[in-house]
Amino acid sequence: AGCSGTEKWAGNIGPAAENCCYCGGGSHAMFPAISTSSICTEDTDGWFDQNGYDCVWYKVMDGPGCPNYGNQTAHNSSIVEGSANQNCCYCQIDVTNDVSPTVAPSSSEMCADTPGWRDTDGDGCEWYQEFDDPGCPLEGNNYAGEMGSAAENCCYCKDPTCEDWSTTCQK
Numbered sequence: 001a002g003c004s005g006t007e008k009w010a011g012n013i014g015p016a017a018e019n020c021c022y023c024g025g026g027s028h029a030m031f032p033a034i035s036t037s038s039i040c041t042e043d044t045d046g047w048f049d050q051n052g053y054d055c056v057w058y059k060v061m062d063g064p065g066c067p068n069y070g071n072q073t074a075h076n077s078s079i080v081e082g083s084a085n086q087n088c089c090y091c092q093i094d095v096t097n098d099v100s101p102t103v104a105p106s107s108s109e110m111c112a113d114t115p116g117w118r119d120t121d122g123d124g125c126e127w128y129q130e131f132d133d134p135g136c137p138l139e140g141n142n143y144a145g146e147m148g149s150a151a152e153n154c155c156y157c158k159d160p161t162c163e164d165w166s167t168t169c170q171k
Helices: 055-061 125-131
Strands: none
Touching: none
16 A cells, blocks of 8 residues: 555654555554445545545545445535545445454543644644544644644544534544
8 A cells, every 4th residue: 555645644653654554554453444346446536625635635634435424525626526425435445343352442532622722823623523524634634733733633623524513532
């Protein structure tokens, strides 16, 4: 595989190359069972979405099968039409939801917003939850304060798959 260019999305546990199975690191232990009945072998060459992200972004920022962002459509200048679900192999993975993960997360694997963190405008993590998309693709790396960016300090920005931002989220 390979995930060159993803370093800028390194989360609080490190870069994709060390933590993402597709990129050569990580572990499949936390993922649900995945059907291999129809295996996609290659992403559609030349496809990218309205934000300019190609299929690598979906592998880093969404879960298997792309439940959060898979419906994003191609950019007007993309040479290929359709959504991420239609063009990215990672988004075509059929995840069986009735299978529990094989390893339960420990409390040390929980994400919590960095206490007292503020960006250069004085906004905290709650601002990003209100005004940016999950994973903070628009503003998460901008306006870094003394303690770093929202992408480094806010669960909402670190884990775009979390379903309950009001408490804590799993990495």
